[in-house]
Amino acid sequence: MAPSTGLNQAIKPDSTLFKSFVGVAAIKKGYEGVDRDKIARTVYETSKDSLYFNHQQKRDQALTEKCNALMEKKRLLQDSDTTPQLVHADKVIARLKDNRDLSQSxxxxxxxxxxxxxxxxxxxxxxxxxxxxxxxxxxxxxxxxxxxxxxxxxxxxxxxxxxxxxxxxxxxxxxxxxxxxxxxxxxxxxxxxxxxxxxxxxxxxxxxxxxxxxxxxxxxxxxxxxxxxxxxxxxxxxxxxxxxxxxxxxxxxxxxxxxxxLPNEPDIIMAFIKDLPVRKVTGIGYTLDRQLASIGIVTCEGIFAQRQFLRNLFGDRLFEFLLEVYLGCGRTELQATLEQQKKSASIERTFKETSAPDIIERNLRTVCKEVEAKLKELNRAGQTLTVKVKMNDFESYSKQTKLPKAISGARDIFQHSLPFVKATLASKPHQPCRLLGVRLTQLVSKDYTLSAAFQRMADKSTHSKPDSLLGAKEKEPSSPAGKRKLGNLDSRELSPRKKKSSLATESSETNPLEPSRCPSEMVRCPICDQDQPLDNVSFNQHLDICLSLSEIQKYS
Incomplete structure (x- = not known):
């Protein structure tokens, strides 16, 4: 059934949907004394009959049904013996009190x-x-x-x-x-x-x-x-x-x-947290706040009064989190920013709504360039790609893909992201897109990636037949392919090197990737046997000369 959009039929000023239009103004600093009803009314009048309004209405209806189910479940629990749950909750509280760390600043x-x-x-x-x-x-x-x-x-x-x-x-x-x-x-x-x-x-x-x-x-x-x-x-x-x-x-x-x-004293912390609205707590957003309010929890003190019901209503994980909130517990171990950054690189951008494929592709390129910039700062490449598309009805679609190899360039990111974006748009013909997001995870060092590629080339060469890697370089060319020309350059004229019958016959002392022969900032190319800087740009330029495109694809 299509949702009604009339104010008198669909929402009233005291309804949860109407109040939801206030958004972060309900809790953020700077909105004290602001007419929140005016905010809600303006958002409503501007958005009614829109896809955004319908989306918000559906979300509100689903949340209302969930809250009603929680209230019914709590009513049934009240009619049963909750002593075991009360005892368990008190034991958890005692354990959390004993284990909390109040020594940090x-x-x-x-x-x-x-x-x-x-x-x-x-x-x-x-x-x-x-x-x-x-x-x-x-x-x-x-x-x-x-x-x-x-x-x-x-x-x-x-x-x-x-x-x-x-x-x-x-x-x-x-x-x-x-x-x-x-x-x-x-x-x-x-x-x-x-x-x-x-x-x-x-x-x-x-x-x-x-x-x-x-x-x-x-x-x-x-x-x-x-x-x-x-x-x-x-x-x-x-x-x-x-x-x-x-x-x-x-x-x-x-x-x-x-x-x-806030002093690190238990009594002062408990007094501080007692009357705090649960919505002010990190980890409790609008949805959970509504659910807690439906069973009578508005402040942190209310968590203790309802502790015997929480485990059955929300499960073990949320049950313990809420008890931690009541006690003012929290994490003291920080995750260093550099380590956080090494795990992922992501960008989301909201654009002007459009269904024009060329504009959407241009916007996607912009996002991919920003991801590339992040990866460049970190000297990282990523192997797991997640693409997100949000349409003008505020429905989001995303897909995660494990790539054959780690990538970091905007062009590669774009080429791997575009198919999903096109497929999403095709499934929603003529519907405008409003947001695009790209995320790369499983990040590895670019230096490591490139060194590993060289190692794979070296490993393949040691298991190949004599001359299979060097082609005709070690024998008289009997055909145009014998010289392996790259453009107008003859690969034999690129740099001097010692003649070897085969890389496979070399001992560990003469392995071109042996660390003792290559300092940490250099790596020896297994193709021409010359030391090269451990630098992405230099490596790529060198590879363009050393190998033909087909051989690069063969060994990558």
Whole structure:
């Protein structure tokens, strides 16, 4: 049955669908005192009868049904003996209390409205006007724009209705990466193993630094924030606490510019977390917040009151996570940013909706070039490719593919991504596309990949017949193929080399890839037996001369 789109029939101002249109304005800093009903009403009036509205309505209906099922399941549990579940929950709580680590000093750095802050720093004329950064969707907006109800994730057309005087600024991702690199450089001094979260947040563990220099965490963070401000002109908020969960919550109290420290004392932590809305906790989004509210959990304290039901309602994993939230537990081990970056390279971009194949392909090329740039920074190539396509009805389609070999160039990424994009578009004829994403995982060093290719060539050559790799080089050419000409170059004239009857007869002392003969920054080519720089560009140029295209394909 097609969903009704009339306000009186489909949604009411107090309905969950209507409230969902408020989005992040319900919890973000800068929206205090803003008329949230106005936000919801504007989004509704602008989007009703649209594919976006239908998509949101379907999601809301599905979530409402899930919440109703949870309430019914809880009702049945209340009619049964829940003593065993209560005892089990208390045992888990006792274990979590015994195992929690309150000895660390974790810092959460938040560059609030990061894109907008960078633009405002670079363009002082924006300081006193409402503006948003974005193309078709708001990526960030300044606090003046927030006061009018504009928010991240809002379509530009809707944002313009919320604030007719809104100035739109095109995003400059290169500039944002440059500023973030400066911030990272400042953080590295205090914790080389800092962890980046998203595009504008980071965690540091300054415990070791404080111990080594006999300095208080508060003073360290104050110095860090001053350095960031001096180097970038950007203000940051910082939370200091015993773990990443508490540190992130703490930073929200002091945005956009300041610092807050939560003492590492159990009683103070419990008092701090007690009345905190569960929606403020990292890991609890809109969907889980709705589900928890349906069974009577609105604040963290409510988790304890309902603990006997949680395991049966949500399963073991979420049950334990919620008890950790109640106790203020969280992770203290950080995942170093460099290690994170080595695992994947991905880009998602929202474009102006279009069904034109040439424009979509051009947009895909743009995304692939950005992924290439990320891989180049990391000196990595990836072997598992994931492509994502989102249509204008907000339905997403994705496919993961294991590639024959690791790739890193924009052209290769594009060629492997395009078939799925075309297939998706063909399955949705004439339907506009609004987002494209490309992700490469299973990353390996380019140097390792190239060295491995040389090793494979060497291995193949040692198992081939004499002269099979060198062709006619070791014998008199009896045909044009004997000289193996590459363009106008005769491969025999490329570089001098000793005559050998076969690579297969060489001992380990004369293996062209033997480390003792090739320093770490050099590698010996198994074709011409000459040392070459361990550099991707140089290797490729050398290979173009040493091997014909067919032989490159043969050995790759």
């Amino acid at each position: 974790i810092v959460h750095i938040d560059c609030d409205a990061f894109y907008a802050s960078v633009e405002q720093h670079d363009r002082p004329d924006l300081k006193d006007v409402p503006f948003a950064v974005g193309d078709t969707v708001v990526a960030a907006c300044n606090y003046i724009a927030r006061k009018t109800g504009c928010r991240a994730g809002m379509v530009i057309a809707v944002a313009k209705k919320m604030c007719p005087s809104l100035t739109i600024v095109k995003p400059n991702h290169d500039r944002y990466r440059e500023v973030m690199a400066q911030i990272c450089k400042a953080m590295q001094k205090y914790d080389p193993g800092y962890e980046i979260c998203g595009t504008d947040e980071a965690y540091l563990n300054i415990t070791k630094y404080c111990t080594e220099y006999d300095i208080k965490p508060w003073d360290v963070v104050e110095s860090l924030r001053k350095e960031i401000r001096h180097e970038t002109g950007i203000a940051v908020a910082a939370g200091i606490a015993a773990n990443i969960q508490l540190a992130k919550i703490s930073s929200t109290f002091i945005k956009p510019d300041g610092q807050y420290q």
